[in-house]
Amino acid sequence: MLRQLLRGGAPPHPPRSRAFRISARRGGLAYEDTIGNLKIGRDTRVIFQGFTGMSVRSMVFSYTLAGSSTFAYVYVYVDINTVSAKATSNAKESLAWGTNIVGGVTPGKNTEHLGLPVLPSVREAMQKLKPHATGIYVAAHQAPAAIEEAIxxxxxxxxAVAEHIPVHDLLRIHSMLHTQSKSRLVGANSPGIISAVGRCRIGFQPLPCFMPGRVGIVAKSGTLSYEAVASTTRAGLGQSLCIGMGGDVLAGTRFVDALNIFEHDDDTEGIVLIGEIGGDAEMEAADWIKEYRKRSSNPKPISAVIGGVNVAPGRVMGHAGAFTLPGEPDALAKVKRLQDAGVTIVNHPAKFGEAMKTLLGGSGRASSGAATTGASQRRGMHMTRRVRPAVRSQVSNFASQKRNLHIRENLAFDLLRERGINASEYSGKGRKRILAVGIDRANMSPCIIASPATNDQDPHVEAKKFPFDYIKGFEPSQIPVIAEHLQLGGTAKESLAKLINSLVGLYMQKEAFLLETHFVERLGDLKVVGAHFGFDDAAFRSTKRQGDIHALRRVEDEDAQEIEAEKDGIVYIKLAGDGNIGTLVNGAGLAMNTVDALADAGGKAANFLDTGGKATSETVKKSFQVILQDERVKVIFVNIFGGLTLGDMIANGVLLAFKELEMRLPVVVRIRGTNEAEGQKIIAESGLPLQAFDDFEEAAAKAIELADR
Structure with a gap:
């Protein structure tokens, strides 16, 4: 299929509630000039949008002063779709930690909340409160308008922390962002940004994990970043600035942006990068690092982990952007590029602490230390260099690429015929070419993807992207260049224009993320002989847009267990092969890494399962039910990092499931983070055949031993 390509995919023009007015480039400035806005600290003035309303991802907390000045926090993760906590809770906690919140915005209100002013619009808040940053705490369907208002x-x-913001809304937002030089976006689908040194949190990160220190962290995955934070805290290093790039298809801030900040940040002495499948931001980062190491006489050491080495081909692995499109690098290619740039790779984030201690010592940067509060928490763990198979190229399968809603080919043909396009099955005659509309993740825009041959006909021919502005639309002036790349005859240009316009129109109107066609040229006309169409289900789930397209879903084409899990908000993917370890994990990044790290240790995961940050006793039970339907499974490995999820709550969920489901399989539970000691104690004293660990390698070794009996 496309050999070089798609960096993402999707746009329509959903109706907007208000006009958007933004000035063009000022004095030649661009979005890149806003990178410095990421440097937050004690003096950063923060407002909350949705200050008094419902939060997208929020935490209810309580604390006690058990004979000391140490707060014991309790976090409850609230599901995005069933929000029941207020942004107020997050604001209280952030204020107590030291964040300089100066007020908030709630439409229609001009009052006071938590002793701080509440204003009816962001514009008025900017005039009166003069904030440097805003945290957007509204639901996904409200987030686009809130982001636009802030721009x-x-x-x-x-x-922006919300998940499930429709892709086309984000495409429109990025088109706006790239015409200005004042505002910088972090997110969406991000835990936010936090300065441990400056005591400034804009997001929902678990504060007990953090300690002021020396390591800068940038991550796609929230749960993996919390593991990295906990590890560097236990190692006595602490953190300087942590930036959540987020797991969305379109990230407002990429790895290179964070690296530019870390390079010149005096508080940052070492850098951790956490990537995963999807897009090429890690490749871009590796190229930046290689140049950085050339120009710096004493470069800051960098360590990284990449999730998704053992993913299910063509599947979305939990995060909206965690899927590899044809031509994009896979996880192994990213690892190799980073290693070639001098980055130290670890296979689990719990190893970052010891890895960074070693690297900082070797770099001569070991003189300054973090606060000693983390030293007493240190646990034995060691770094191992991951033994990896040779880098493999991403194999594309036209029929198996899957993200959100993909419709049957015959239904895709129907959509094309409705637009006057000749479309039917391939007769075996004629040279097949590729024409698609997708997302260019690097340019944050839609693009035309064209290749003069399909991969099965000529694997050496590469596809080329032709990006276009989301708001301005496709420029017809690009058609001759695309025709030349496709090696089409002169008489076929008119038919090409018709096909491109039809695909772009369908893409925009129906909120597709990928419309891929294979076509042949016959007597100066073009005939579509293959169609692979994917549409963004967030537009339907969040706002009920595109109901006609989503009515085309055929659940009989999908795995019954996956559909069952989906009803409970669980992402479950059955992995091919002879895997015999069922995995149950909270967080997409951690779930991918769990599958990878088990493989490194000699084990074989039977599934990918992400309960999401909302893991509760009930979702744990539901997850067990789904896993138990796989007859290959000989042991269940529960890997929970209690950042936003309580360790004792998960432990009780495991006990509940074990008893109610009358389980006969052994269960290995690794609980770390919030209330880990309580959770481990509950497991240990249960009297059930359960085994609890806090060290990943020990837990993985036990799970593999039990699976192989």
Whole structure:
């Protein structure tokens, strides 16, 4: 299929509630000039959008002063779709930690909340409160308008934590962002940004894990970043600035942006990068690192982990952007590029602490230390260099690429015929070429993807992307260049224009993320002989847009267990092969890494399962039910990092499931993070055939031993 390509995919023009007015480039400035806005600290003035309303991802907390000045926090993760906590809780906690929150915005209100002013618009808040940053705490369907309002008001830093923002809304937002030089976006689908040194949190990160220190962290995955934070805290290093790139298809801040900040940040002495499948931001980062190491006489050491080495081909692995499109690098290619740039790779984030201690010592940067509060928490763990198979190229399968809603080919043909396009099955005659509309993740825009041959006909021919602005639309002036790349005859240009316009129109109107066709040229006309169409289900799930397209879903084409898990908000993917370890994990990044790390230790995971940050006793039970339907499974490995999820709650969920389901399989439970000691104690004293660990390698070794009996 496409050999070089798609960096993402999707756009329509959903109706907007208000006009958007934004000035063009000022004095030649661009979005890249806003990177410095990421440097937050004690003096950063923060407002909350949705200050008094419902939060997208929020935490209810309580604390006690058990004979000391140490707070014991309790976090409850609230599901995005069933929000039941207020952003107020997050604001209280952030204020107590030291964040300089100066007020908030709630439409229609001009009052006071938590002793701080509440204003009816971001523009008025900018005038009166003069914030440097805004945290957007509204649901996914409200987030686009909130982000746009912040851009219009020229807030320097905009942090969007919501998942499931429709892809086309984000494409429109990125088109706006790249016409200005005042506002920088972090997110979406991000835990946010936090300065441990400056005590400034804009997001929902678990504060007990953090300690002021020396390591800068940038991550796609929230759960893996929390593991990295906990590890560097246990190692006594602490953190300087942690930036959540987020797991969305379109990230407002990429790895290179964070690296530019870390390079010049005096508080940052070492850098951790956490990547995963999807896009090429890690490759871009590796190229930057290689140049950085050339120009710096004493470069800051960098360590990384990449999730998704053992993913299910063509599947979305939990995060909206965690899927590899044809031509994009796979996880192994990313690892190799980073290693070639001098980055130290670990296979699990729990190893970052010891890895960074070694690297900082070797770099001569070991003189300054973090606060000693983390030293007493240190646990034995060692870094191992991952033994990896040779880098493999990403194999594309036209029929198996899957993200959100993919419709049957005959239904895709129907959509094309409705637009006057000749479409039917391939007769075996004629040279097949590729024409698609998708997302260019690097340019944050839609693009035309064209290849003069399909991969099965000529694997050496590469596809080429032709990006276009989401708001301005496709420029017809590009058609001759595309025709030349496709090696089409002169008489076929008119038919090519018709096909491109039809695909772009369908893409925009129906909120597709990928419309891929194979076509042949016959007597100066073009005939589509293959179609692979994917549409963004967030538009339907969040706002009920595109109901006609989503009515084309055929659940009989999908795995019954996966559909069952989906009803409970669980992402479950059955992995091919002879895997015999069932995995149950909270967080997409951690779930991918769990499958990878088990493989490194000699084990074979039977599935990928992400309960999401909302893991509860009930979702744990539901997850067990799904896993137990796989007859290959000989042991269940529960890997929970209690950042936003309580360790004792998960332990009780495991006990509940074990008893109610009358389980006969052994269960290995690794609980770390919030309330880990309580959770481990509950497991240990249960009297059931359960085994609890806090060290990943020990837990993985036990799970593999039990699976192989």
């Amino acid at each position: 219009e008001a020229e807030v320097p830093l905009i942090v």
